[in-house]
Amino acid sequence: MTMTANTAVPGIDDQAIAAPAAAQFMVALDVDGTLVDHDGHMSDSVRAAAMAVVDAEHEVIIATGRSVGALLPVVAQIGVVRGYGVCSNGGVTLRLDPDLERGYEVLDKVTFSPRAALTTLRDKIPGARFALEDAHGNFLSTSRFQDASFGIEARGVDFGHLLDTEAVRVVVNSAEASTDEFAAAISAAGLHGVTYAVGWSAWLDIAAAGVTKASALEKLRARLGIHRSRTVAVGDGSNDIEMLRWAGRGVAMGQAQAAVRAAANEVTASVSDDGAAAVLRSLL
Numbered sequence: 001m002t003m004t005a006n007t008a009v010p011g012i013d014d015q016a017i018a019a020p021a022a023a024q025f026m027v028a029l030d031v032d033g034t035l036v037d038h039d040g041h042m043s044d045s046v047r048a049a050a051m052a053v054v055d056a057e058h059e060v061i062i063a064t065g066r067s068v069g070a071l072l073p074v075v076a077q078i079g080v081v082r083g084y085g086v087c088s089n090g091g092v093t094l095r096l097d098p099d100l101e102r103g104y105e106v107l108d109k110v111t112f113s114p115r116a117a118l119t120t121l122r123d124k125i126p127g128a129r130f131a132l133e134d135a136h137g138n139f140l141s142t143s144r145f146q147d148a149s150f151g152i153e154a155r156g157v158d159f160g161h162l163l164d165t166e167a168v169r170v171v172v173n174s175a176e177a178s179t180d181e182f183a184a185a186i187s188a189a190g191l192h193g194v195t196y197a198v199g200w201s202a203w204l205d206i207a208a209a210g211v212t213k214a215s216a217l218e219k220l221r222a223r224l225g226i227h228r229s230r231t232v233a234v235g236d237g238s239n240d241i242e243m244l245r246w247a248g249r250g251v252a253m254g255q256a257q258a259a260v261r262a263a264a265n266e267v268t269a270s271v272s273d274d275g276a277a278a279v280l281r282s283l284l
Contacts, residue, residue, distance in 0.1 A: 069151020
């Protein structure tokens with residue numbers, strides 16, 4: 001499920017956009033469950049289709065809950081050398097350029113105080129583990145919590161340290177609660193002043209109020225001057241709902257839950273059947 005506060009995406013006036021390249025699409029692609037399966041594998045069909053869309057000079061933008069270090073290998077796999085990326089569910093936006101020292105620069109970063117959310121959740125989720133991406137790109141975590149989506153190894157800290165750290169992204173996970181128990185606990189917690197999405201498992205991502213993949217993509221759309229009708233988004237998770245609604249053509253993956261499918265204009269095949277490849281080939 002997705003529960004958000006202040007999720008309206010400020011738009012730009014399409015009438016003010018002067019004649020974008022007729023053939024160019026802005027294509028926003030989720031990663032896990034869309035470009036790669038839940039083992040992190042990208043099929044040859046998906047890779048080839050994504051590379052073909054990049055080669056056709058469409059604006060391909062990875063939009064993921066992953067942090068920077070876990071996004072970069074994906075853009076390399078599909079051949080995006082110059083362009084943009086959206087990380088941390090919209091909390092961080094990158095400009096990719098091989099001429100830059102690290103191959104990218106941070107264009108935008110939205111931080112928030114996690115204190116209220118963390119203190120609200122601490123006693124409501126059995127066996128909760130917490131991790132936090134700070135304003136400098138570091139990850140801090142309790143209970144030896146590590147995950148590939150962090151992109152770097154988290155440094156262990158006590159819970160109190162997290163409360164006063166300015167955050168881009170907060171992750172909450174439980175090895176003890178079932179998915180239903182976890183979702184119920186989050187719902188009962190009544191979080192305010194943040195945007196959050198509950199994942200497939202006992203997993204919660206928290207960002208600043210109003211920050212989603214869609215909010216970051218809309219800023220990039222304004223920067224690129226692309227008409228809304230030329231935007232395409234593909235995703236499968238609850239953190240993709242706003243993005244699918246934002247896009248001129250929002251496509252849900254076949255295995256997506258009902259709420260995600262309902263937010264889309266169409267549904268493609270599942271990740272195991274290379275659904276993203278079919279969408280990408282349709283743009284060529």
